[in-house]
Amino acid sequence: MEIGRDWLKTIFTGGLAGKKPIIPIDFELLQLEAAKKLNKKAFNYILTGAGTNQGVLNNREAFKKYGIAPPMLQGCDKPKLEIQIFGNTFPLPFYFSPIGVLELAHPEADLELARAAINTGITMVYSNQASKSMEACSKLLVNSNHWFQLYFSKSRELVESFVSRAENSACSAIVLTLDTTTLGWRTLDLENAYLPFIYGKGIAQYTSDPVFTKLMNSGNYQDIPNSTQHKPGMFATIEILKSYPGSFINNIKTRNPAKAIRCFLDIYSNPHLNWNDIIWLRKITKLPLILKGILREDDARKALDHGIDGIVVSNHGGRQIDHVVSSLDALWQIKKTLPPEYPVFLDSGIRSGTDVFIALALGANAVGLGRPYVYALALKGHLGVETLVQNIATELMITMSLCGCKSIDDIKPDLICKNKFISQTHLE
Numbered sequence: 001m002e003i004g005r006d007w008l009k010t011i012f013t014g015g016l017a018g019k020k021p022i023i024p025i026d027f028e029l030l031q032l033e034a035a036k037k038l039n040k041k042a043f044n045y046i047l048t049g050a051g052t053n054q055g056v057l058n059n060r061e062a063f064k065k066y067g068i069a070p071p072m073l074q075g076c077d078k079p080k081l082e083i084q085i086f087g088n089t090f091p092l093p094f095y096f097s098p099i100g101v102l103e104l105a106h107p108e109a110d111l112e113l114a115r116a117a118i119n120t121g122i123t124m125v126y127s128n129q130a131s132k133s134m135e136a137c138s139k140l141l142v143n144s145n146h147w148f149q150l151y152f153s154k155s156r157e158l159v160e161s162f163v164s165r166a167e168n169s170a171c172s173a174i175v176l177t178l179d180t181t182t183l184g185w186r187t188l189d190l191e192n193a194y195l196p197f198i199y200g201k202g203i204a205q206y207t208s209d210p211v212f213t214k215l216m217n218s219g220n221y222q223d224i225p226n227s228t229q230h231k232p233g234m235f236a237t238i239e240i241l242k243s244y245p246g247s248f249i250n251n252i253k254t255r256n257p258a259k260a261i262r263c264f265l266d267i268y269s270n271p272h273l274n275w276n277d278i279i280w281l282r283k284i285t286k287l288p289l290i291l292k293g294i295l296r297e298d299d300a301r302k303a304l305d306h307g308i309d310g311i312v313v314s315n316h317g318g319r320q321i322d323h324v325v326s327s328l329d330a331l332w333q334i335k336k337t338l339p340p341e342y343p344v345f346l347d348s349g350i351r352s353g354t355d356v357f358i359a360l361a362l363g364a365n366a367v368g369l370g371r372p373y374v375y376a377l378a379l380k381g382h383l384g385v386e387t388l389v390q391n392i393a394t395e396l397m398i399t400m401s402l403c404g405c406k407s408i409d410d411i412k413p414d415l416i417c418k419n420k421f422i423s424q425t426h427l428e
């Protein structure tokens, strides 16, 4: 994959031949183009934040607080972007965050993202709500690093099954997402009265699971939704019947799609999740365990004390709680309370190579890309995602070079200062 000067050369010489980059460079334009291409419900599902959207705005506002103060005359060409995590070398300090229901963006969904992961060497985190099973993705990612993101179901037997499948699918870490013990108040989805899971979308990890199949056939789950008020319309019924593996006719006969959706809605998440469940989960796998959704210093310390291998400082892209603190604001405080070598990742609000630089300077070991790659996937499939990675990596490289950073370890907090128009920051 071309990055740095080679990538710039390709872009500018392409211009000589009348070619433009295949996806917009600017995030706002990227989002705009994706909005034009995707149907409204699908696009809104990706876009929406919780409530008034203040959590999403906070994520971006946080980045504006920080300025970069580049030292001059440091003589730095071709900075190295590799990092080490859990004994593995990552070619770039970012990864693909777990994003559910990718079929809304691209028909090949997670498989198409896996192709981009192979071609860029970026770690893909399989979503618990994926549209393609982890086994199907792992068939493609034989030589590429990948992790599995878990939601803690009401059924521990199902959790065990997911974990053991992740181990068998050569996932090299488990990321347990803590912030979605119940679905957030997602305004645009509510306006559209649209939840993809009710159409059987984004439940491939479940419909491919033996424990789940047993549960859904236990006799408790016959019709959807769990109400007699609304029967699905004809188009919705067809979509539901097509969503389940196997033939359409068989799905009508067995009513498997309806059973699967009802069972999923009943057990997918456990609102009672607590630290005892974490202790149990820690015991059932030897894989590195990462907690995603940490925003407080006390929770970060508890994670460390519970033998957790790393944390993701994340507010789920502002989708769960309105007015939630931004991940970047939380990062600096959290990092200060942990041993310097403890792995701390960050997502929510990363839109460019410079954002990656700022997050790394404030203490993140690596960052997760989210919505930007979904839009790139929607526009140009795996080639779009690869281009996005090239753009972000190249901008990061240029910023590093201009700040005299020869490697990722050189990106230190003293390169960051508060912007003048902000009265207070964590750096004070």
Ligand SMILES: Cc1cc2nc3c(=O)[nH]c(=O)nc-3n(C[C@H](O)[C@H](O)[C@H](O)COP(=O)(O)O)c2cc1C
Pocket: 045, 046, 047, 097, 098, 099, 100, 101, 127, 128, 129, 130, 149, 177, 292, 314, 315, 316, 317, 318, 319, 347, 348, 349, 350, 368, 369, 370, 371, 372
């Ligand atoms: C459409 C969508 C689906 C998501 N699905 C999941 C998921 O299945 N599991 C999870 O842990 N996080 C999920 N997330 C959260 C992302 O992993 C990540 O935290 C978030 O996208 C970061 O915010 P950003 O996209 O604004 O940068 C999802 C986010 C979006 C936008």
